[in-house]
Amino acid sequence: MSSVLTAVLGVTGAAVAAIVVVEASHWAMIRIGRRSALAADLAKNMHKPFLVTLTLIAIQQALRVYAGEFPGRAGVIHALVLGCIGAFAWLMAELLLVCEDMALARWSTDVPDNLRRRRLKTQVVMLRRVTVATIVVLTAGVMLMTFPGIRALGASVLASAGLVSVIAALAAQSTLGNVFAGIQLAFSDAIRVDDVVVVEGEWGRIEEITLTYIAVQIWDDRRLILPTSYFTTKPFQNWTRSSSAVLGTAEVDVDWSTPIEPLRAELRRACEGSDLWDQRVCVLQVTEAIGGTIRLRALVSAADAGALWDLRCLVRERLVAWMWENQRGSLPRMRTQLDESDDGVAPLRHTRRSDASPDARVFSGGDDGEARGAAFGGVDGHAPAPGDPVSAGR
Incomplete structure (x- = not known):
């Protein structure tokens, strides 16, 4: 009876001591958290895993020290060891997630010119998922290695690892392809969270990037879900890869x-x-000047894709309204000539290209135009082959 009482008191005392230490630390972190956001997050997110981890470790050590031999002792100790491993993994995962949350909070994306912040957010979010998956796999492996039978099978498992890897790779080829594609996208800067893209004929914003799929928020609030491998195997438009400012027509x-x-x-x-x-x-x-009409293209710029859409609509509306009020003769007409006599229309004098205003030039005239002309010019300094040089506004 004395040995049982000693064991009970020892285990109880160890558990109480662990709880006291955790609560005291939690109280201190809350006080510090009034001046530090990191301490406040640690106190909020790590209280429970720290309490469970320290309590299980204290109980396990107390059993080893104070409890003698009793039926099922090995099983109880083994269960406590597994609990300690799982609780410690939980504690480490929460610590890493708190650090990642602090990085995301420090580099918020709701600011102008947020290219670097969006790149960091994409990489941190992807690292978060990889971190959790890695901790889960490692924890499961460590737990399995605590079983003597599995340790004995270790040699044979390692010997057949090559065959097992090949079979697993073939069975999960599509999934693994998406996982590696997700990691590649996160660190290759092809797309980032909040990038504006045109994919599958839809214009939208990258809402979420995971290891297996990417969610695109379409402009009308629909969601287009695509596998991550799509963005590494098929072409798509990224309007905000180098900056958020874009051109439209x-x-x-x-x-x-x-x-x-x-x-x-x-x-x-x-x-x-x-x-x-x-x-x-x-x-x-x-x-264009074909058929019975000529096509005017108004090229304008805005700070981001949303503002550009509204500006394009505004420009189109203003031009149409102005022509209706001031130049109704400019509206498209179908002409039929019954004879070859003069139709009485005076010849139209268009401004020569060399005398045109700067608002008639895309690749020359002004610093921005000259820079654009240099970027799209060929070896001899001329523009590339004929075609539409602006596709972002279509």
Whole structure:
């Protein structure tokens, strides 16, 4: 009876001592947390795992010291060891997650020009998932190695590891491909959380990146779920890879007799009167002259994709309204000539290219235009092959 009483008192005392130490530490961290966000997070997230870990360790050691031989002693000790391993893994996981949360909180993405912050957020989120998966696998392995029978099978398992790896790789080829693709995307900077992309014909924002799939929030609040391997095997548009500022277009078909310079002036007034324009690009050009109409393309710029969409709609609306009020003859018309006599229409004088205003140039005229021309120029300094140089606004 004395030995049983000693064991009970010893185990109880160890558990109480562990609880007292944990609660005292928790109280101290709360006090420190009033001045430190890190201490506050540690006190909030690590209280329970620290309490469970320290209590299990104290009980296990007390049993080893104070308890003699009793039926089932080995099983109880082994169960406590497994509990200690699991609790310690929980404690380490919470510690790493607190550190990752602090990194995310320090580099918040809700600020202008957040390219670097979005890159860090993507990598930290991916590391969080890899960290949790690694801790779970290692914990399970350590727990299994505490069983003598499994340790005895270790040699044979290692001997057949090559065959098992091949079979597992073939069975999980698709899953493993997505996992490696997710890690590759996180650190290759191809896409990041909050990037604006055009994928599968849909325009949206990267909402979440995991090891197996990527969630794209479409502009109308739908969600497009794609495997991570999609972004490493198929082409897609990333509008914010180097910066959040983007260019977009608004196209209008008008009659051949339309004076262009008044429309350029109206485009400039529309841009300057809107806070959506970032004052970089405001250009109106004739991009097509086929059939019975000519196509005007208004190229404008904005600080981000959302503002660009609204600016494009505003520019299109202003140009259409201005033409209806001031140049109704500019609306597209179908002409039929019954004879070859003069139709009485005076020849239209278009401004020569060399005398056109800066708002008629995309790759020249102004520092921004010259830089864009240098970026897209060929070896001989001329623009590349014919085609549409701007696809972001389509």
